[in-house]
Amino acid sequence: MRFKEKLKKAWLKNNSLICVGLDTELEKAPPHILEDVYPIFNFNKEIIDATADLVCAYKPQIAYYSAVGGEKELLMTIEYIHENYPDIPVILDAKRGDIGATAKMYAREAFERYLADAVTVNPYMGGDTLEPFLSYEDRGVIILCRTSNPGGADVQMLSDSGKAVYEIVAEKACGEWNKHDNVLLVVGATYPEELGVVRRLVGDMPLLVPGIGAQGGDVEKTVANGLDSEGMGMIINSSRGIIYAGGGRDFAEAARVSAQKLRDEVNSYR
């Protein structure tokens, strides 16, 4: 099944636009988790089992795994989702980008080694560097557009002939880069106006929206500006706000409560 189709089914099945970011750090996990042979995987597994009926996607951030040699546990996590919750897509957040020959290896990493349904990529090096990802037609390629951090403005808000860089990226993303209809964009919840600008530029293209929760994005404004014409269209990510909602043995239940609260809050504005 193609990524956008799988995503749409998950939106509908769970009535949810929420994505749980699996940015797992053992320093922040409850102490009993450290007793497991695969502590990162077991932490993720408990979070996944507690939230799988509440989300439209999971998004492991690869840096949290590669910093600590957690490659095996990353793959175990993704395989666990595919096997037990095959309707929920997995986005590998990796923000890769390089010239063609190397981008091909990054695409192989994300799609063949880690079996991700979609991967995030960086557009600074241009369209030819995205091609090796885009050629996996059944996978999603989620291009950074307007990111949630303050420094995002350094490059993304520069303006060429009256258009910001992020707008030009959005136009290319729904034009020349989207010939296999597998492109999505990252637009932060912390800049709801620009989220609205992107939504108007890209029609119903799904948007991955980080920045809710720890980063301070406003849920009501995000929903008001980001929905597509069917009242869906967003993958609203929360990582720390959900996975570290509780710090004890009940961390997975606390994560469920937090995910449900966010899902319901988002839905109340749809």
Next chain:
Amino acid sequence: MRFKEKLKKAWLKNNSLICVGLDTELEKAPPHILEDVYPIFNFNKEIIDATADLVCAYKPQIAYYSAVGGEKELLMTIEYIHENYPDIPVILDAKRGDIGATAKMYAREAFERYLADAVTVNPYMGGDTLEPFLSYEDRGVIILCRTSNPGGADVQMLSDSGKAVYEIVAEKACGEWNKHDNVLLVVGATYPEELGVVRRLVGDMPLLVPGIGAQGGDVEKTVANGLDSEGMGMIINSSRGIIYAGGGRDFAEAARVSAQKLRDEVNSYR
């Protein structure tokens, strides 16, 4: 020792501006290498032993390792260089970039797990996403500026108030981002005019210059436009042109011949 100091010593010691890119693919390695327990490492080791007196740096590209589960062999390669050729810096080519909390994990990956002397990073997300790398004051942070591929123009050549995005990145790189004096830039050899523009903007900041060889960059123009005021200032990378110069048992000797030829050609124009 700080990265820029280590680099300068290597430039002088080996009278070389050449960097060998360790973009190792077993599909392209000579068949006898596949018999080793650690074939990627052994390929690299032979290349390193054959070229260590001819180069100013080695640059493994992490995608070639992570696509195939080669984490251990990447670390073995970097440790081998540190132990046997401690004067030669290792640049981990990873082109990372993400918001602060995640960038910290990527910096940990590059500098603590893989013990790299320097890492390449992507500026699209802005200055605050570079900070976690920059705070390792003794390591080098090599920021993408004007890349060697044709698509690089998609974003990098957009123009704000008469300045191209890559020029604005260059200005920030030698200004606000360089408070620990550990920033370098990537500028492709395929655009020698823009290499000259960057050189004029950044003074003697060292530049990592890919694009010679397989990508078609002109050596004479690159040297003419990229040297610093002391006749150094560049890390001129060649990957495929050196490591796959020969396809048989003599591949390391062929790599040496190719590296020496490139070093001498570059030096003839200095």
